[in-house]
Amino acid sequence: MVLEREFDVAIIGAGGAGMMCAIHAAGRGRKVILLDHSVKIGRKILISGGGRCNFTNTGAKPESFVSQNPHFCKSALSRYSPEDFISLVRKHRIDFHEKKLGQLFCNDSAEQIVDMLVDECDEAGARFQMDCKIFAVEKKDSFIISTSAGDFRSESLVVATGGLSIPQIGATGFGYDLARQFGLKITETAPALDGFNFSRADLEQFKDLPGVSIDTIINCNKASFRENILFTHTGLSGPASLQASLYWHKGEALQIDLLPQFDVETWLTRIRTSHNNKSELKNILGEKLPKRFAEKFVQLVNMNRPINQLNEKQIGDLAQQLHNWSIHPAGTVGYRKAEVTRGGVDTNELSSKTMEAKKVAGLYFVGEVVDVTGQLGGYNFQWAWASGFAAGQTC
């Protein structure tokens, strides 16, 4: 007989990955409990996508994810596709739209996604125990989870506690600690999708630029993104900077093309040679770049003068610098602003098909706690759904 506090599956973390796992495990007839220390269900979903939840990306592919093993995510992603999640969203009559680049957002509110997942959990028979602090986990014949709501016993344990980003809404390193407790390795974790802080010198240099936004191609560690950078009071934000922060490591430079797909050299040469043009370079660049930035840039490259005072070589150098502006951030912004945590439970420790730990039967890790991190644009939720689904088939 299965007692009140005995479950087939206990899932720690009632976020996207945990709920998706619960829906499919309970749908197979497993008795499932979701345990979460938060009072509210799915808080990260609620704040995601500016309150509208960018719930998937129609172009999600393994190359959109960073992991020590780039092949690990392939199996789960192929078995639960963006189309599968879109069908669920349609079934619940949630209206959505593509904002750009395959990114799908709710028309109304992220709350609809949380309600949808909770309804699906309820329908499948999964239970929630919120406001539940986890004190300890041990494994004997089954897992025993000691909590502020009493002890729970389960045959399988799924860890879906997410990463370290946004500790102010309850993110913890619980999943990593539990993995270590069971002898599993963790790949180095770092805040990601958070943008950059300037060095002290650059902070002084760019202090007049907050609010300036530029369409760029940003390159970092072989990854390349065509999106806007935005100067802030502390560094660089905007979608291009957030994307680059996923690939950046301390000490590295960002290469920024400030005038992508534009032949600056030919353009400037033509202006210079037309009627011995005496226009100030900053005003000419100000036609293609935000004026405040153009002014700063000519100072930086020491070319604050009329264009007819530049020779051919200087124009070539200037074009090169505009297409290849190099900047060394002091760091990324940090966990308080980061959308995700890069790194996590080492994928070598897990089955890519089921998410079960190879060394510990019945122990699963899903979602952001695993060393699989997506780019900005709905990829991280797609990983949460796909990895939760994968574990839900067998846990």
Ligand SMILES: Cc1cc2nc3c(=O)[nH]c(=O)nc-3n(C[C@H](O)[C@H](O)[C@H](O)COP(=O)(O)OP(=O)(O)OC[C@H]3O[C@@H](n4cnc5c(N)ncnc54)[C@H](O)[C@@H]3O)c2cc1C
């Ligand atoms: C501001 C912001 C906006 C974002 N927008 C998007 C977006 O639009 N699209 C996208 O794809 N991704 C977005 N992300 C990333 C996305 O939210 C996460 O990758 C995703 O929520 C991870 O799902 P998860 O279920 O693995 O973890 P989480 O959603 O973080 O869920 C983990 C759960 O575990 C619980 N928990 C943690 N520690 C403990 C503990 N010690 N004991 C008990 N419970 C615990 C937490 O309370 C939480 O409910 C955004 C992230 C942020 C911070």
